[in-house]
Amino acid sequence: MENGMENNSVDKHPCAAKQWREHVVDLLYWRDVKTTGVVFGAALLLLLSLTVCSIVSVSSYIGLALLSVTICFRIYKGILQAIQKSDEGHPFKLYLDQEVALSEDMVHKYSDMALAKLNKSIGDLRRLFLVEDLVDSIKFAVFMWILTYVGALFNGLTLIILGLIAAFSCPIVYEKHQTQIDHYVGLVNNQVKDIVGKIQAKVPGMKRKAE
Numbered sequence: 001m002e003n004g005m006e007n008n009s010v011d012k013h014p015c016a017a018k019q020w021r022e023h024v025v026d027l028l029y030w031r032d033v034k035t036t037g038v039v040f041g042a043a044l045l046l047l048l049s050l051t052v053c054s055i056v057s058v059s060s061y062i063g064l065a066l067l068s069v070t071i072c073f074r075i076y077k078g079i080l081q082a083i084q085k086s087d088e089g090h091p092f093k094l095y096l097d098q099e100v101a102l103s104e105d106m107v108h109k110y111s112d113m114a115l116a117k118l119n120k121s122i123g124d125l126r127r128l129f130l131v132e133d134l135v136d137s138i139k140f141a142v143f144m145w146i147l148t149y150v151g152a153l154f155n156g157l158t159l160i161i162l163g164l165i166a167a168f169s170c171p172i173v174y175e176k177h178q179t180q181i182d183h184y185v186g187l188v189n190n191q192v193k194d195i196v197g198k199i200q201a202k203v204p205g206m207k208r209k210a211e
Contacts, residue, residue: 027039027168028167028168028171028172029171029172029175030168030172036168040164040168043164044161044164044165046058046062047157047160047161047164048161049061050157051157051158051161070092073091074090074091074092077091128140135196
């Protein structure tokens with residue numbers, strides 16, 4: 001029985017991950033312009049606010065803004081009910097009655113997914129730092145070297161803002177100009193492969209194991 005329950009739990013993970021990916025794709029490709037606009041605008045506003053104020057101040061201001069809205073609406077509805085002598089009750093009763101607690105299944109599901117990705121990342125880093133494949137380790141070293149220059153030009157928050165803008169703009173641009181972009185990317189990949197091939201042929205020990 002226990003094995004059956006574990007298998008059912010594992011089988012649900014790909015479905016949940018697939019649904020989550022579909023929601024993310026819908027957001028990034030602007031399938032629902034209103035929803036994507038709200039998410040993108042709110043995230044960008046939050047990140048821009050963090051460039052000016054600390055995360056504690058930004059969180060406090062957001063909390064105060066939300067409380068101001070809900071308190072004013074609560075008082076407004078209370079006065080309106082008193083004037084109209086109606087008995088509608090609490091204006092947020094529908095939301096207060098909803099269940100907001102996280103279920104154990106949901107916590108286990110997402111913690112297992114996060115743990116699997118973490119373990120894979122640790123394994124990849126071990127493989128790269130211990131030079132299991134010389135070519136991959138050199139590529140990683142070049143990538144880290146490039147990041148040193150990127151870090152000198154931008155701080156982490158600026159990179160996150162640029163990444164957010166790119167995430168919400170590049171997919172839709174690629175969708176509209178896929179043919180042209182694929183053509184130029186293919187040309188670049190061919191050039192890179194030629195250069196890497198020449199280097200591998202001249203430097204001893206840089207050929208892959210499969211070769």
